[in-house]
Amino acid sequence: MTPHAASEILETLCRRAPVIPVLVIEDATQARPLAEALVAGGLPVLEVTLRTDAALEAIRQMASVEGVIIGAGTLITPGDVEAAQGAGARFGVSPGATPMLLDAARAGALPLLPGAATATEAMALMERGFTVQKFFPAEAAGGVAALRALAGPLPHIRFCPTGGIGPGNAAEYLALPNTLCVGGSWIAPKALTEAGAWAEITALARAAAALGAPGIR
Template sequence: MTGTDLAAVLAGARVMPVLTVPEPATAGPLAEALGSGGARCAEVTFRTPDAERVLKAMAAHGGLTVGAGTVLTPEQAERAVAAGAGFVVCPGFDEEVIARCRELRVPMVPGIATATELMRALKAGIDTVKFFPAEPLGGLRTLRALAAPFPRTRFVPTGGIEASRLTAYLAEPAVLAVGGSWMVTAAHLERGDYEEIRRLTAQAVEWSMT
């Protein structure tokens, strides 16, 4: 996975909403709210029984490139792509998942937490990685320390990042985009508060462009 590949998927956006959506019925209104807020991509995590149905519904809605997150196995990657995933994100580094995504010709972003994992990714020809879980691992201080000896690597930090930290992460030259769930929380979905989702998404997109 190269930075160019992911940059094409993101289509210029530097914010990636990370979604855990339990009810497929919310997929359409959610996609509409994210698109209205200016999001160009979103990651649907494979943490719920209906994740495939949610992904398929959001991908069919149009206006968003929807990827699959928390993909742990090659079989999950296959199901995600069949459901319409435009990219695949893993929480860790797994050679079998990477190989299957290459066979499927879908962009894939593996997660890394250490220099050793990052070296494995580079050896596999991957120069864009998910730094996860970003905040529990030390946030920007750790990201800078990892980026220093690997200047051609691009990072997508995700995990525990709040809205107030977005601009600081995006100011780092090594950061390609930031993944976050503050724009779409479980409480938002339970209330059906799509206007607030739209507002928070628009705010994040605006901040990412400054």
């Protein structure tokens, strides 16, 4: 899969909803009901980070939930790409980008959302054909002001900012012309997930999905 094709797929996914939940799952038995709760709230595109031993099994469980488009985050090595695909991930997300990682994603035909934090990194990815990128860590890298500044010289790049984004600032990012969607963990906080408070998580998802409603986004 070419980087251009990957970016087209990622743009389509990012436009499905204004927020992609970034999920850190410790217990794979929570994966299916969590996915069902998020989809019920209007957020079908989900990212499970490969930061726990349960992550790959969680991806397997979520991949079978109707309406879910499941991705794997924190892809760092070619081995991560292979493992994510084996578990059923339909796209990948990385905090940064290396030639080995980009080549592995291309060889495996896994649509990748590569991370960039500076104009130089964004330009390097654009040279390789990636026009849809993750802006990370968003708040630490300058937040809304930095992303707004990038829009002028790099108008052809669209971003999914992630890192430090929550209900208090998500709308500011979504109002930017170069933001397709945002990624955030606030929709499925650990306390609610561990408690099995699926109705509350659905309510949080519904509020996040409303950020993309006409007149808001």
